[in-house]
Structure formats: C-alpha cells, structure tokens
Amino acid sequence: MAQFFVSAPGHDNTVVIEGKDYYHLVRVRRVRVGDSIDVIDTEGVRYRATIAHIEAQKIIATIMQTITYPEISLNLTLCVALLKGKKFDLVIQKAVEIGVRSIIPVVTERTIPDISEKEEKKLERWQKIATEAAKQCLRKDVPRVSSVMEYTDVLQLSKGVGILAHADPEAQNLRQYLKDNPQHNDVMLLTGPEGGFSKKEVEIARQFGWIVLYNGATQLRAETAAIVLPAIIIYEWGYT
Structure with missing residues (x-):
C-alpha cells in the first residue's frame, strides 16, 4: 500500500x-x-x-x-559519480528504497555527463524521483538529493566513516570490514563512474582518511555498485 x-x-x-x-x-x-x-x-x-x-x-x-515499522538507525549518505543516461535515476530510486538517508551527485575525473547547463532541472527531477520512491516504499522521510559536488569537496564532508568503493583486489573486502569493525552510525559511501576512480583519486581519498574497500570477486557496473553496496552496509550496520 x-x-x-x-x-x-x-x-x-x-x-x-x-x-x-x-x-x-x-x-x-x-x-x-x-x-x-x-x-x-x-x-x-x-x-x-x-x-x-x-x-x-x-x-x-x-x-x-x-x-510502526522497524527503523534504520544508520545515517548513510550515498555519494555517487554522475552516470550516463537514466542510470542515475535508477540509482536514486533504489537507494531510497534501500534506506539511504541522503544522496550527493559527484563529479570525478572520469565522469562523462556534463549537466552544468541543466543542473537545476536535473536536481528537480532527481528529488521528484526520491519523493515518489519514498512514498512507494513507505519511508517516513524523503532523502534529500543535494547539488552536484566536486570529488575533493565530498571527501572533506565525512565526519564518521568514509568508504570509497574501488574495484581493486588489494583493497579490503567490504563485507569483511563491516563484520570485523564496530558499527558506526554515520557513514558516507562514494561510488565511481563507468570508468572507475583514477589512482590519483584513490590516493587522495586515503589522504583524507577514507577507507578503500571492494565488493568481492566480481567487478560490478557503476550503477549496480551504487545500489548493491549501500544494501550490504545497511544489512550489516543498519539496525541497532
């Protein structure tokens, strides 16, 4: 209903x-x-x-x-690189359904779409998608879709745990990290564009104190990662 x-x-x-x-x-x-x-x-x-x-x-x-319904206690902000076509629309819809608290569109080195001339209309559309998804999935709040931000500006926002999702076998495994570490109430997750993050971006994230994690044996599409990874984090840390 x-x-x-x-x-x-x-x-x-x-x-x-x-x-x-x-x-x-x-x-x-x-x-x-x-x-x-x-x-x-x-x-x-x-x-x-x-x-x-x-x-x-x-x-x-x-x-x-x-x-009354069980409430997700985790304050999870999804920071997601701008994606081509309607992929970003899909990410917003599913992120709201999953339980993400807020969404930040991000410009990275390898971001393809340029929405600078139509950002206002895009933001209006994205917020409408978030509102409709919140109604459909019976959320008591409507996640806010913020204005588009630059990569390094987003890195400076983290006050709790900052997680950079990067397809690198040498990085820590996401699920293992969540199981081995104490639950946090404030998490920012940053997922990349179709071409992934550059080595420079990964290094900058580490310098800002972000943890670089990967999903596992398979490399996910950008839009899939932006949906699956928040779900994993909420599953492991979402309820107290």
Missing part, C-alpha cells in the same frame, strides 16, 4: 489530501469512501486512515491507527 504525505491530523482526527496525491488517488487508484490509505505527517508519524469524504479538490480521511 502506497503512503501519502500530509499535515498533522486536525483536532477532529482527520487529514486532508490535495494536489497530485488527490488526483493519483481519485483518477489512478479510483478510491472510494470507506477505503483505507496510509499517510505520514510532517513529524514522520505514520497512520492508517479511512476515506471519509471525496470532494472536488481534496480528500478528507479519518485516522484509525498509528503504524
């Missing part, structure tokens, strides 16, 4: 759904009075509600119960 973002319930224990969500419910899902929907308010509280009235531009629903 998809969920919809609303303001806090009123004194009469009702919520109002308007705008795009209203049209989705009425025109696409064709809901009727008496149907149940899940909503989430501005404080991140989830509710199950029953549709009481369907009006010309809004739906009024009555709160029936509060819903």
Whole structure:
C-alpha cells in the first residue's frame, strides 16, 4: 500500500489530501469512501486512515491507527559519480528504497555527463524521483538529493566513516570490514563512474582518511555498485 504525505491530523482526527496525491488517488487508484490509505505527517508519524469524504479538490480521511515499522538507525549518505543516461535515476530510486538517508551527485575525473547547463532541472527531477520512491516504499522521510559536488569537496564532508568503493583486489573486502569493525552510525559511501576512480583519486581519498574497500570477486557496473553496496552496509550496520 502506497503512503501519502500530509499535515498533522486536525483536532477532529482527520487529514486532508490535495494536489497530485488527490488526483493519483481519485483518477489512478479510483478510491472510494470507506477505503483505507496510509499517510505520514510532517513529524514522520505514520497512520492508517479511512476515506471519509471525496470532494472536488481534496480528500478528507479519518485516522484509525498509528503504524510502526522497524527503523534504520544508520545515517548513510550515498555519494555517487554522475552516470550516463537514466542510470542515475535508477540509482536514486533504489537507494531510497534501500534506506539511504541522503544522496550527493559527484563529479570525478572520469565522469562523462556534463549537466552544468541543466543542473537545476536535473536536481528537480532527481528529488521528484526520491519523493515518489519514498512514498512507494513507505519511508517516513524523503532523502534529500543535494547539488552536484566536486570529488575533493565530498571527501572533506565525512565526519564518521568514509568508504570509497574501488574495484581493486588489494583493497579490503567490504563485507569483511563491516563484520570485523564496530558499527558506526554515520557513514558516507562514494561510488565511481563507468570508468572507475583514477589512482590519483584513490590516493587522495586515503589522504583524507577514507577507507578503500571492494565488493568481492566480481567487478560490478557503476550503477549496480551504487545500489548493491549501500544494501550490504545497511544489512550489516543498519539496525541497532
């Protein structure tokens, strides 16, 4: 069941759904009075509600119960190099579903796309993808997609554990590292472009205190790595 973002319930224990969500419910899902929907308010509280009235531009629903789900405690920021075509769209969608807290698009030495002239429209599109994915997967928050950043600027942001995903057999194994080290609450993961990171970039990351890790025996595509590796980290460190 998809969920919809609303303001806090009123004194009469009702919520109002308007705008795009209203049209989705009425025109696409064709809901009727008496149907149940899940909503989430501005404080991140989830509710199950029953549709009481369907009006010309809004739906009024009555709160029936509060819903609780296990929460991911890990604050994982996915820093991902810009990718060609719609690969970046896919990464954003799946990263939100997995449980990533925020996403930073990154420009690296081998980054191919140049979005400098259309960055504003791209960011608007990416944030919309993140919002729709959050609704679909019943998240109580919507991860923020930040403005595009340069590689070295991103390296300076890490306040907890910074992990650079690099396909190098001499690097530490990601899963082994996660098992052998204490769980951290604040992690930044940086994945590369289609051509990977240069030797210079890897060395700079180490100088900034980032840990260079690899996935294992197979070399993943850039978009696959940006989806699979956050899932592994959340699986190992995501819950306290």
